[in-house]
Amino acid sequence: MELKRKDLLDIKGLDREEIELILDTAESFKEVTGREIKKVPTLRGKTVVNLFFEPSTRTRTSFEIAAKRLSADVINFSVSGSSVSKGETLLDTARNIEAMRADFIIIRHPASGAPHILARNLRSSVINAGDGLHEHPTQALLDMFTIRERKGKIEGLTVAIIGDIAHSRVARSNIYGLTRMGARVRVAGPPALIPAEVETLGVSVFYDMEEALSGADVIMVLRIQLERQGKNYFPTLREFARLYCLTQERAGHAKGDAMIMHPGPVNRGIEISPEVADGLSSVILEQVTNGVAVRMAVLYLLSGSGEI
Amino acid sequence: MELKRKDLLDIKGLDREEIELILDTAESFKEVTGREIKKVPTLRGKTVVNLFFEPSTRTRTSFEIAAKRLSADVINFSVSGSSVSKGETLLDTARNIEAMRADFIIIRHPASGAPHILARNLRSSVINAGDGLHEHPTQALLDMFTIRERKGKIEGLTVAIIGDIAHSRVARSNIYGLTRMGARVRVAGPPALIPAEVETLGVSVFYDMEEALSGADVIMVLRIQLERQGKNYFPTLREFARLYCLTQERAGHAKGDAMIMHPGPVNRGIEISPEVADGLSSVILEQVTNGVAVRMAVLYLLSGSGEI
Amino acid sequence: MELKRKDLLDIKGLDREEIELILDTAESFKEVTGREIKKVPTLRGKTVVNLFFEPSTRTRTSFEIAAKRLSADVINFSVSGSSVSKGETLLDTARNIEAMRADFIIIRHPASGAPHILARNLRSSVINAGDGLHEHPTQALLDMFTIRERKGKIEGLTVAIIGDIAHSRVARSNIYGLTRMGARVRVAGPPALIPAEVETLGVSVFYDMEEALSGADVIMVLRIQLERQGKNYFPTLREFARLYCLTQERAGHAKGDAMIMHPGPVNRGIEISPEVADGLSSVILEQVTNGVAVRMAVLYLLSGSGEI
Numbered sequence: 001m002e003l004k005r006k007d008l009l010d011i012k013g014l015d016r017e018e019i020e021l022i023l024d025t026a027e028s029f030k031e032v033t034g035r036e037i038k039k040v041p042t043l044r045g046k047t048v049v050n051l052f053f054e055p056s057t058r059t060r061t062s063f064e065i066a067a068k069r070l071s072a073d074v075i076n077f078s079v080s081g082s083s084v085s086k087g088e089t090l091l092d093t094a095r096n097i098e099a100m101r102a103d104f105i106i107i108r109h110p111a112s113g114a115p116h117i118l119a120r121n122l123r124s125s126v127i128n129a130g131d132g133l134h135e136h137p138t139q140a141l142l143d144m145f146t147i148r149e150r151k152g153k154i155e156g157l158t159v160a161i162i163g164d165i166a167h168s169r170v171a172r173s174n175i176y177g178l179t180r181m182g183a184r185v186r187v188a189g190p191p192a193l194i195p196a197e198v199e200t201l202g203v204s205v206f207y208d209m210e211e212a213l214s215g216a217d218v219i220m221v222l223r224i225q226l227e228r229q230g231k232n233y234f235p236t237l238r239e240f241a242r243l244y245c246l247t248q249e250r251a252g253h254a255k256g257d258a259m260i261m262h263p264g265p266v267n268r269g270i271e272i273s274p275e276v277a278d279g280l281s282s283v284i285l286e287q288v289t290n291g292v293a294v295r296m297a298v299l300y301l302l303s304g305s306g307e308i
Numbered sequence: 309m310e311l312k313r314k315d316l317l318d319i320k321g322l323d324r325e326e327i328e329l330i331l332d333t334a335e336s337f338k339e340v341t342g343r344e345i346k347k348v349p350t351l352r353g354k355t356v357v358n359l360f361f362e363p364s365t366r367t368r369t370s371f372e373i374a375a376k377r378l379s380a381d382v383i384n385f386s387v388s389g390s391s392v393s394k395g396e397t398l399l400d401t402a403r404n405i406e407a408m409r410a411d412f413i414i415i416r417h418p419a420s421g422a423p424h425i426l427a428r429n430l431r432s433s434v435i436n437a438g439d440g441l442h443e444h445p446t447q448a449l450l451d452m453f454t455i456r457e458r459k460g461k462i463e464g465l466t467v468a469i470i471g472d473i474a475h476s477r478v479a480r481s482n483i484y485g486l487t488r489m490g491a492r493v494r495v496a497g498p499p500a501l502i503p504a505e506v507e508t509l510g511v512s513v514f515y516d517m518e519e520a521l522s523g524a525d526v527i528m529v530l531r532i533q534l535e536r537q538g539k540n541y542f543p544t545l546r547e548f549a550r551l552y553c554l555t556q557e558r559a560g561h562a563k564g565d566a567m568i569m570h571p572g573p574v575n576r577g578i579e580i581s582p583e584v585a586d587g588l589s590s591v592i593l594e595q596v597t598n599g600v601a602v603r604m605a606v607l608y609l610l611s612g613s614g615e616i
Numbered sequence: 617m618e619l620k621r622k623d624l625l626d627i628k629g630l631d632r633e634e635i636e637l638i639l640d641t642a643e644s645f646k647e648v649t650g651r652e653i654k655k656v657p658t659l660r661g662k663t664v665v666n667l668f669f670e671p672s673t674r675t676r677t678s679f680e681i682a683a684k685r686l687s688a689d690v691i692n693f694s695v696s697g698s699s700v701s702k703g704e705t706l707l708d709t710a711r712n713i714e715a716m717r718a719d720f721i722i723i724r725h726p727a728s729g730a731p732h733i734l735a736r737n738l739r740s741s742v743i744n745a746g747d748g749l750h751e752h753p754t755q756a757l758l759d760m761f762t763i764r765e766r767k768g769k770i771e772g773l774t775v776a777i778i779g780d781i782a783h784s785r786v787a788r789s790n791i792y793g794l795t796r797m798g799a800r801v802r803v804a805g806p807p808a809l810i811p812a813e814v815e816t817l818g819v820s821v822f823y824d825m826e827e828a829l830s831g832a833d834v835i836m837v838l839r840i841q842l843e844r845q846g847k848n849y850f851p852t853l854r855e856f857a858r859l860y861c862l863t864q865e866r867a868g869h870a871k872g873d874a875m876i877m878h879p880g881p882v883n884r885g886i887e888i889s890p891e892v893a894d895g896l897s898s899v900i901l902e903q904v905t906n907g908v909a910v911r912m913a914v915l916y917l918l919s920g921s922g923e924i
Contacts (some may be wrong), residue, residue, distance in 0.1 A: 045654045096904050285406075346662070369716065573709075
């Protein structure tokens with residue numbers, strides 16, 4: 001079984017069968033990561049390069065653990081102190097990595113579309129680990145995995161995504177994925193943080209938290225990028241928290257068995273209260289666990305290897 | 309054989325049998341690191357995360373080599389550029405690492421007690437690689453290993469620890485360990501750098517170098533933290549060196565076969581003269597070699613794995 | 617088969633048989649890196665430490681990939697945040713790494729001769745990954761490998777090295793190696809960037825690009841170190857590019873089948889035009905591929921291991 005593609009660049013381009021194949025495969029790998037010896041020889045002798053142009057120890061670590069549990073060799077290519085600072089272009093850097101016979105290049109980059117440029121120009125498989133304001137496909141896949149695992153399905157569920165929709169590649173990838181899988185997606189946040197054209201993606205827009213949460217099966221809270229404060233479109237943190245922080249009381253407007261998600265790292269008391277983040281309905285740490293399994297599945301399926 | 313504990317947080321909490329078990333096990337691993345192929349499959353499929361909040365390439369490298377020689381997968385989780393700088397709490401960071409199914413979290417942190425917080429809250433085994441001014445247990449274990457290897461025993465030996473006792477977690481861990489193993493421990497240094505209550509730990513205090521060294525079997529020189537200069541309690545370096553630098557002549561006051569130790573990195577000419585650091589009685593590099601073996605032993609014993 | 621030496625410090629000290637042995641061995645390893653499973657167990661249980669005192673992700677990555685494909689354990693010893701910043705001497709740092717039973721120390725250092733100091737004092741094998749303005753031997757070996765692979769031989773070829781000869785350890789190592797292998801070597805660049813005594817190394821000097829290129833089999837373009845601008849001896853970049861940038865038209869003065877090399881990273885439009893860097897005669901990316909094979913060969917031959 002394999003994905004009939006060389007790269008994983010975005011969720012927008014995946015069809016429902018592909019998403020299901022990834023989620024099904026991740027189930028097998030989640031079983032592997034629960035074993036005493038959490039390792040399979042699937043990618044032995046393959047080289048995986050983490051090419052990160054933005055700091056992100058969490059995502060990089062998740063990919064690194066996934067690759068090592070598949071027995072691949074992993075190289076962390078740090079940008080500070082690299083030839084990038086010597087004026088080399090992104091594509092030259094990536095072509096050099098390819099020339100060392102990297103099988104996979106996992107890239108995070110502040111420019112939307114950077115992974116697509118690599119994918120078009122390289123034989124190595126390229127995996128997008130977050131590009132600008134565009135997409136973060138493995139995050140959406142692990143979110144869908146977590147929803148399906150908890151709820152048994154995605155189709156027909158109501159998912160409310162809360163926060164800074166406009167600047168969130170996590171929101172974007174989830175909107176593409178969840179609507180494709182048949183969920184009803186709502187987005188809610190301050191008007192300045194809702195992109196103008198977002199309804200065209202098949203979601204409904206709410207500016208009132210309680211309305212957005214009413215009857216939701218899944219609440220997905222986005223991380224507030226603290227560094228955006230002071231920009232014109234952004235309210236003060238206190239104002240944001242007053243209106244949109246997911247408190248126990250607000251969460252009560254969703255269904256009784258609603259699950260609560262957050263891509264991390266959490267700003268406690270800003271977008272989510274500590275009680276909710278640590279509460280029984282929270283699956284935040286389960287998302288982290290599932291992230292490793294989903295990334296193992298993506299690496300495996302793109303490699304075209306025969307057996308797990 | 310295993311330690312009946314999940315974590316290694318300090319020496320204070322270890323009894324004599326536990327210390328002996330670790331030292332005995334380290335002997336086997338020292339033999340492994342002397343082989344042509346310095347590797348055993350003991351921790352294959354286990355994940356070890358180095359979570360360092362203070363710079364320390366030496367200790368991190370020692371743990372990394374130890375884990376790799378046990379065939380574990382090792383992840384270096386660097387703090388700069390991580391989500392810690394995005395405002396995540398220590399415990400949230402650690403819970404995320406645990407959620408990726410880390411078997412071991414090795415933590416160095418400027419706050420005393422940080423490893424204990426993790427240990428109480430996580431299922432992963434936590435190893436303290438130095439916390440604030442509190443403890444540095446694997447350093448004391450490798451020091452005790454080195455003493456026992458040279459002297460055949462620890463009980464009954466006179467050990468003089470010299471320097472900035474007040475700010476040294478190495479001194480603290482060694483005081484707990486050496487007194488528990490039956491050594492007589494002396495501490496010496498400028499009055500401002502000797503903690504007020506230190507005799508209650510079972511040591512004798514000296515302000516005069518020669519008295520402290522007289523008849524000692526072991527001289528343990530502490531590293532002067534150059535960054536503490538200019539603080540009120542700290543004399544000038546020149547003044548410190550004049551009174552407390554371990555010179556050949558001063559070392560002559562100890563027993564003829566006294567061994568000389570230093571946890572590194574050495575400030576030559578400040579706390580120890582180059583002749584002494586590089587002399588025949590110095591075991592400074594042997595300490596480094598033994599550090600890898602002791603850390604292999606700790607990882608192995610905490611893992612509860614059956615065979616080496 | 618093995619090199620009868622413990623270290624690889626420079627090309628100057630290698631005889632022709634040794635260079636040929638390394639290039640022949642690299643051929644076998646290039647075959648390995650083209651396999652589905654790019655890994656051999658040759659250095660299993662060996663420890664390789666990358667000790668880099670200058671930023672260089674590319675060279676470090678090439679060595680790291682080479683060592684991992686030989687199944688060694690690799691440790692990256694970063695200088696920032698290490699005990700070097702705590703005032704430890706280079707030799708103390710290296711002795712500590714040796715004491716952890718490192719089989720190989722790969723060092724890059726801004727001071728010429730630093731690797732030689734380690735080699736004289738340590739039992740570990742030391743590989744020079746670039747020292748000051750002195751040598752960069754594995755770069756010259758991969759360059760010679762690439763020439764021999766393309767041209768079938770090195771002897772009798774005319775090689776033109778273009779650019780800042782005075783400050784290039786790549787030029788220096790190539791001059792030693794290529795002349796030893798029987799090539800005719802020309803150097804060309806602005807007068808201030810040609811070292812006074814360079815003819816004594818057996819090369820001919822040109823100040824005019826077209827003369828230097830006329831009839832050349834190989835054009836080796838050096839990287840301009842942008843950070844040297846503003847120094848007295850250095851012309852403006854615009855002036856340099858006008859006179860010495862390798863354009864399509866200038867390359868036309870060389871032989872019709874001349875191959876074009878660059879050690880990377882490329883400054884497009886400064887020392888080489890994009891058309892030439894990406895053209896059919898360019899072997900720049902092949903050099904990168906061959907770098908991994910050559911470094912595998914060097915590690916293997918220094919290890920004295922029996923079989924590949």
